[in-house]
Amino acid sequence: MEIKKRSSPPLFLADNLALDFINSEYGTGENRHDCFDNAQSVIDWLETTGxxxxxxxAPPELLAEARQLRDAARAVVHAAMQSREAELTVINRVLENGRPEVRLTWEKDAGRYRVDVHSGVDSPAxxxxxxxxxxxxxxxDDKFEYVRQCEAHDCILLFHDLSKSHRRRWCSMATCGNRMKVAAFRNRKGS
Known part of the structure; x- marks a missing residue:
């Protein structure tokens, strides 16, 4: 059976750019949502994040490169959560080919040096x-230990728990948190 992916608006609830990028594809089974259905949707996501x-x-091959990076990033995060190694070829290729040019320049009017960063937008990387x-x-990062997967049984979203107590359980209290609390309440009432 083929899984039908539906285009959906992106979710920004992970408190981390890389995790929000991974979360641009979410859902389980036939309820799979992919925010990247064409190159323009990737550009829209990048614009939204600033x-x-x-x-x-959108340069050629942006959609393919974004999906490859997302899959590789997801694999690396899950591997890191289990303290194991993952394939790094795609990530290292993007890091190498997309590296911004950084130059030290003199700003004559201000009478000081400044860093000039030119990242360009001519390639997917x-x-x-x-x-x-x-x-x-x-x-x-030392705080990687606070990366979590939502505890809702049907949710694959990841988030970085930056709360003071580090006890966040759901990707969003408004969605999964509420659903899980209602289900728990019903189970208690039914018993």
Whole structure:
């Protein structure tokens, strides 16, 4: 049986750029939602996050590269959650090919030096480099231990639990949290 993927608006509830990128595909079974159904939808996501300016053109192969990066990022996060190794070829390719050019320049009018960063938008890797960079920072950070998968039985969304107590259980209290609490209440009442 073929799973039909429906285009859906992106969810931004993970408290982390890389996890929000991974969460651009969510759902289980036949209720699969993919926010990236064409190259423009990837550009729209990047614009929403502020990574590219409005009106950025989508280069060829952006959709394919974004989906490959998302799958690789998901695999790396799940592997890191289990303290095991994952395939890094796609992520390292985006990091290498998309790396922004950083130059030190003299700002004559201000009489000081400044860093000039040119990332360009001429290739999929350059557009997606900030996502790959955010993933690297996430999986190598001491706070990675607070990356969680939603506890709802039918939810695959990931989030970074940055709450003070680190006891967040659901991707969103308004959706999964509420559903799970209602189900628990019904189970208690039914017993």
């Amino acid at each position: 990574l590219v300016p409005k009106g950025t053109e 350059r557009l997606l480099w900030p996502v790959a960079d955010a993933l690297v920072k996430l999986v190598t």
